Amino acid sequence: MSRETSTQRHLHVALMGNPNTGKTTLFNRLTGARQRIGNYPGVTVERKSGSWQYGGRRVTLVDLPGAYSLAASSPDERVALDFLTGRLAGEKPPDVVICVTDASNVIRNLFLASQAADLGLPMVIALNMSDTAERAGIRINTRLLSQRLGIPVVRVVATKGEGIEELEAAVNEAADNHATMARTPWPESVETAVAFLAAECEKKGNRAAGLQDLQRALFDRDGGALARLGGFAREDAETLLAKAAEIIEADGLHPVSVEALLRYEHIGHLTEDAVTFPEKHGDTLSLRLDAVLTHRVWGPVIFVAMMLVVFQSIYSWAGPFMDAIEAGVAWIGDTAGPVLAPWPTLQSLLVDGVLAGVGSVIVFLPQILILFFFIALLEDTGYMARGAFLMDKIFGWCGLNGKSFVPMLSSFACAVPGILAARTIEDPKARLTTILISPLMSCSARLPVYTLMIGAFIEPAYGATVAGLTLFAMHFVGLAVAAPIAWAVNKFLLRTRPLPFLMEMPAYRLPRLRDILWRMWRRAREFLVRAGTIILAVAIIIWALSYFPRPPEVRENVKASAPTADAMAVDRLTDAAYIEQSYLARIGRTLQPVFAPAGFDWKITVGVLASFPAREVIISTLGTIYGAGSDVDEESGDLRSALAAARWPDGPRAGQPVFTLPVALAIMVFFALCLQCGATIAVMARESSWGWAAFAFAYMTILAWLGAVLTYQLGGFCLRM
Amino acid sequence: MSGAIRPLATLRVGEKGRVRPLKSGGALAGRLLALGLLPGTDITVVQAAPLGDPVEIEFRGMRLSLRKSDAAAVEVECFS
Incomplete structure (x- = not known):
């Protein structure tokens, strides 16, 4: 009863569907700009939601990850299933499910809907991309189909905004009527097998698994479903499932294919005469395009x-x-x-x-x-x-x-x-x-480093073509x-078994500019929030390390040593003098021997160290160290000439330029191979584990050092020849 | 009219056939079945990638690419 009343005011709706059905476009159409993006709790699957008012109700729509089946063999499908069954922490099961289908592939798409129907949730079918299907001669009698399925079926063209209003009305209607889709009739042996599993679970005292879970466990066998039996050791669960499968086999059915065969048979009955295909159909445009785009040559x-x-x-x-x-x-x-x-x-x-x-x-x-x-x-x-x-x-x-x-x-x-x-x-x-x-x-973020080095040391010496080729090569x-x-x-x-690689080749489509712009904006925002904050924090830390300590005598010394210099020159000299005795420089000098085999002096070493949390920081660091100011960029002429003018102050190479061609190349190779990005490490840790993130950091740092040393040594050898 | 029974992986581009019941279970079978590759479904090999693998098949209006190593598990009764 409480569910009834809550449904009245606030509808929780889930958007489900196969990949390539235009689900995202439909989601954007329904929610507009009112979207919230995050993650499902505990998993790394993106959760998008949005809400709006309709028919006196507040409707909240959650976009489920695209799935072909609820068999839950991929993380995406597991999230979809767990969401629909209310097993996902912090998520309640939806009041209504919108199942998005590609009208041209409605029969295949109804397979997922048929699985969701067994969960007993009110549902609406959105026949998306109906215009394309109609042009191809596919006729769908929505009224007849709706009657057969027992739920609203709405013709939609999400890219053009057609049928959106009707879809919203249908969602309201399905919520009011509790319209659930016609379930697949299972033969007695399937029911018996599920009852057998239920009885075994009962014996074990496991009441958490509902009949739907047990049915999924029976059909999926080695999917995530095994865990749903709960309370059993893995071998025991497998034995139980094998016994249950024997019940089905005894009935002359094949346990592997029984679900698909019966569901498709049922869908066939439901869609008979309601969905008709032309004599000869098929996406000839896509085939013609593929004759070129996936051509051997x-x-x-x-x-x-x-x-x-x-x-x-x-x-x-x-x-x-x-x-x-x-x-x-x-x-x-x-x-x-x-x-x-x-x-x-x-x-x-x-x-x-x-x-x-x-x-x-x-x-x-x-x-x-x-x-x-x-x-x-x-x-x-x-x-x-x-x-x-x-x-x-x-x-x-x-x-x-x-x-x-x-x-x-x-x-x-x-x-x-x-x-x-x-x-x-x-x-x-x-x-x-x-x-x-x-x-x-x-x-x-590596681009500024390449641009700086190529612009300062390759383009002036070898011309624009070699510069372009170098940039291209760095990307490889x-x-x-x-x-x-x-x-x-x-x-x-990694020693686990790989999953089969199956990939749908969707029909070619004209994209919708608004969806593209929306994705661009979302990615940009993601970058600003996820990476931007870390880069900003690092910039401030690096600033502090290079600003302090700040003894006043440094300025006095500069003035005393250059009495004729004007105020501007004194300022620059003072800045450079301060950074030479900063904490950052002290660290750089200490670690310079490590990078000496790559031809790096202490200043480059400081730049490399400063850019470990975010690689682009090297530009402003080099700018400050070389007295060109911290507000330089990779195109800055001041910084380029400062680098070109840099000389070894002492040691065997005293007076020679620091930045030779091999050094410039070694720096680029180092940056190409090193994991100097706090944001990446953080995201990696979240998407895998901190252990793997640490592993990636370690192997890439070693690789970068080896690459830089090899480049410098080989480069020097070639130049001497 | 019944043709030779061959693994899907051995079919050349353009060849057609009818899928036989899948012998093994597992993730591959479950996935193919969910996509509608049921026993008795007619399939056509549409194209192969430039290096010969993966291959693309068409059935029930769906175009699916799969590796030959995975396609080996599917037996097809070829139309002559």
């Missing part, structure tokens, strides 16, 4: 060309926006700086610490937005699956699969969303492997070592 060529366009766009299109952001930040600093002049420490903290930190965060937004524009475009058009299809053989041998392509490509912007994207990989083994190697992909350094690392991790560290 043209497929990979087009794929590589597309990836090149993506790189190029991040590198060049983002430039003007990044310049504008930096100019804006610099303007604020110049404006606020003089006002704060009476309090030098506060001035430095706010301008060099906080403002510079904020600037170093938001400067990534253009790149992240552009990359996620492409990723959303590739996914929403259906091309991503083709990419995975083309790439699977290349990834497969080292324990990854074609689906690793998405997180790895995402990691080229930022490993944080890349690692999050690894959730789409069902196989836990391939998923963990993908997470562990994702930070090796050259993320956009991490990729090249990632594969053997993945293979080794799979071979020696």
Whole structure:
């Protein structure tokens, strides 16, 4: 009764459906901008929800992860099942379930609905992408289908907003009528087998498992369902299930296929005459496109060309926006700086610490937005699956699969969303492997380092073409070592059985710009919140380490040693003198011998150390150390000339330039291979465990050091030849 | 009309057949069945990836790619 009254005022609705049914677009249509994004408690599956008012009720919609089945063989499906059954901590079971189906594939999509029907929840079927189905000649009599299923069936075109109003009304109606979908009739042997399991559980005193759980356990056998029996040792549970399976077998049914056969048979009856297909149907457009896009020769060529366009766009299109952001930040600093002049420490903290930190965060937004524009475009058009299809053989041998392509490509912007994207990989083994190697992909935070080094030492000497090629090559350094690392991790560290790799090749679709923009915004916000806060905190810590201690005699000494210098020059000299005796410099000097084989002096060592929590910090650190000011960027002429002018003060190479070509290359290789990103480590720990995050940090640091040393030594050898 | 029974992995692009009952259980069988690859379903091998693997099959209007190692578990009665 209490459920009834709560339903009256506040409806909890779950959005469920197969992947590739336009579920996200429908979710966006229904909720608009009123979305909340988080995680399901205890699991790493994204939870999106949104609410609105309809028909005097408050409707809260939760988007369940896409699933083909409630068999719960992947984390996503487990979340969907647990949510629907109210087993997820902090979540109550929904009042109504909207099952999104692709109208062109309604029969297959109803399989999931039929499984959910057994849970006894009120349901509504949304026939999404009905326009495409109608164009293909597929006729769906919604009234007849609704009658047969016993629940509302609504024709929807989420991309155009058609049928949204009707869907909302149907949800209200289903809540009022408690309309549940017609259940699959099970033969007596299935009922007997479930009753047998129930009796055994009863003997064990386990009343937690309901009949639905036991039925799922019976059908799924080795899925997560085994644990649902509860109270039994694994072997005992398996024996019980085997006995239950024998009951079904004795009836002449095949325990493996009984669920699918009977459900599809039932769906066949329900949809007979209600869904009719044309004589000859099939998505001829997609087939024609695939004749080119997955062609033996043209497929990979087009794929590589597309990836090149993506790189190029991040590198060049983002430039003007990044310049504008930096100019804006610099303007604020110049404006606020003089006002704060009476309090030098506060001035430095706010301008060099906080403002510079904020600037170093938001400067990534253009790149992240552009990359996620492409990723959303590739996914929403259906091309991503083709990419995975083309790439699977290349990834497969080292324990990854074609689906690793998405997180790895995402990691080229930022490993944080890349690692999050690894959730789409069902196989836990391939998923963990993908997470562990994702930070090796050259993320956009490495770009400033490459830009600085290439701009200062390669472009002036070898021209724009070599500069471009070097940049391209740097993006492949991490990729090249990632594969053997993945293979080794799979071979020696992970010893579980991999899941089969099955991937739907969705029909090609025109994406909806609003969905793409929405994804771009969400990813950007995720970056600001998850990574931005850490980068900002690090910027302030590094500022403090390089600002203190602050003995007044340093300034006096500078003045005394350069009596003829003007005030500006004294200021710069003083800044450089202060940092030379800062805590950071002291640490750098101590550790410099470790990096000496890579050709790093103590200043570069300081830069490397300062950028362990966030790699892009090296730019401003080098700027301060080399007296070019901390407000430099990778395009800064001051910083470039300061680096080019740097000389070894003493030792065997006294007077020679610090930044030779091998040193510049060694720095780039170090940054390409090292896990200098607090945000990535944090996300990794959350998506796997702190142990794996520590492992990734350790192997990448060693790899980076080896790579840098090798580059420097080989480079020096080649130059001497 | 009954043709030769062969593992799905051995079918060439363009060949068609009818799926035989899956012999083993497990995650692969469960997943294929949920997707509607039931015994008696007609399938067509649509294309193969450039390196020959994975292959893409079509059944009930669904296009699915799977590795040959996984496809080996599915037996097909080929249409001649």
